Amino acid sequence: MSKPRQSRICLIEDDEIMGESLCDRFALEGFQVDWLQTGLEGQRAVSNKPYCLVVSDIHLPDLNGEELYAQLLKEQKMALPPFxxxxGYGSIDRAVRLLKLGAADYISKPFDLDSLVEKVHQLCPLAAAEPATAMAGSNALGISHVMVEIEQSIPRLARLANTILVTGDSGVGKEHVAQLIHQHARSGDDTPFVAINCGAVTESLLESELFGHEKGSFTGAARARKGVFEQAHGGTLFLDEIGEMTLAMQVKLLRAIQERVIVRVGGESTIPVDVRLICATNRDLKKMVEDGTFREDLYYRIHVIRLRIPPLHERKEDILWFARLFLQQCVEANGEQHVISPAAEQALLNYEWPGNLRELKHSVERACILSHNPMLEADTFFDNVALASPTDAPFSAAPGTLADYLKSCERGFILRSLEQHRWHFGHTAEALGISRKNLWEKMKKLDIHADMEIEH
Incomplete structure (x- = not known):
């Protein structure tokens, strides 16, 4: 199986010894490397080939790294990969200016090769982390343990289940899950996927939308029309917000599901339908059954297989992954290069996201529109929202230096991930995109120890 194109690195380095050393190490880490020795060669390569990352020396024989980066920004033919x-020590000011222009990071000579490799994996995780390969264009649901488990179950569900119930808050991506099931199940490109929001259609029109109508069956019915059951014949029908249906409509839906036949409004003959039915709701259907607002027989008929999609605040490790995915989509659509600042990333992690992925996507789009700089800061993502610092990161609550603040942020993030995975180190390391050994080293460095599980 070939590596995805995102696993290729562009190395611009004129020192032959360092260049060979870096090429060898990157190859051992699983990356493909194009090594160029001048700025102009690097400029041509970045302009014409897709890379997941560019690693460049600032001092080059023909032009410096700042000039190279500025010229690539000016070309704007395509979204630039992270740089x-x-x-060297004498060029720190130039490196800081590059960060303000949108470069991802820098490392000072003499550097530890392992530290450089760690930065490379952070900036180009797609070559190393299997769940993240979906950012190359597949339909992954996230990198959190719970979403990876759901995604792994989808091929089997698509093969064996004809009725599935997807539950979760508004905006968590229930329709996206339904589409993914459909894509795994379809036998051809023409297999239909039809979706309808039952809560967005008035009761008087819902029956016609579901089952269709005959010509002249009611005022305005100038011709016969197929409903969504017929439109989805041979494919997948997605009924969103099924909990909003009236009891009378639930009776008609139950008959269609049980008998797999429908009768158009104003018609008499039955029409067989063959659909995979995926229902979704953000309501507690079991409680609705107890309250008498949802039919018990319909509940058990659609509750054959249930997938619960947790809200975004329960899987915080997905927040930055999706933020970067949405950002890449904006960059590709608008042609403007943007990166998210560390402070903004922390603000995204701190926010509860009541609107879930839908709200996160809109926030990223808002930031790209409002920001005049390549670096997206926290205030561009939110409108009149208090950006609190992490309350669950007691370490250095009021740091006096940038290093202290970043250490505090890292400690709080690792602690939250450990708690979310019930202190299972393997699952936590996987969610963080690091090895178990690296996680242990960070825990030791940040004074995080296993008996803190009792304290929390």
Whole structure:
């Protein structure tokens, strides 16, 4: 199986010894590397080939890294990949200017090769983390443990289940899950996927939308029309917000599901339908059954297989993954290069996201529109929202230096991930995109120890 194109790195380095050393190490880490030795060669390569990352020395024989980056920004033919600059002590100011222009990071000479490799994996995780390969264009649901488990179950569900119930808050991506099931199940490109929001259609029109109508069956019915059951014949029908249906409509839906036949409004003959039915709701259907607002027989008929999609605040490790995915979509659509600042990333993690993925996507789009700089800061993502610092990161609550603040943020993030995975180190390391050994080292460095599970 070939590697995805995102696993290729562009290395711009004129020192032959360092260049060979970096190429060898990157190859051992699983990356493909194009090594160029001048700025102009690097500029041509980045302009014409897709890379997941550019690693460039600031000092080059023909032009410096700042000039190279500025010229690539000016071309704007395509969204630039992240840039990681290698700099000497005397060029720190230039590296900082590059960060303000939108470069991802820099590392100072002399550097530890392992530290450089760690930065490379952070900036180009697609080559190393299997769940993240979906950012290359597949339909992954996230990198959190619970979403990976759901995704792994989808091929089997698509093969064996004809009726599925998907539950979760508004905006968590229930329709996206339904589409993914359909894509795994379809036998051809023409297999239909038809979706309808039952809560967005008035009761008087819903029956016609579901089952269709005959010509002249009511005022305005100038011709016969197929409903969504007929439109989805041979494919998948997605009934969103099924809990909003009236009891009378639930009776008619139950008959269609049980007998797999429908009768158009104003018609008499039955029409057989063959559909995979996926229902979705953000309501507690079991409680509705107890309250008498949802039919018990319909509940058990659609509750054959249930997938619960947790809200975004329960799987915080997905927040930055999706934020970067949505950002990449904006970059590709608008042609403007943007990166999210570390402070903005922390603000995204701190926010509860009551609107879930839908709200996160809109926030990223808002930031790209409002920001005049390549670096997206926290205030561009939110409108009149208090951006609180992490309350569950007691370490260095009021840091006095940037290093202290970043250490506090990292400690809080790792603690939250450990708690979300019930202190299972393997699952936590996988969610963080690091090895178990790296997780242990970070826990030791940040004074996180296993007996803290009792304290929390």
């Amino acid at each position: 990681l600059f290698i700099t």
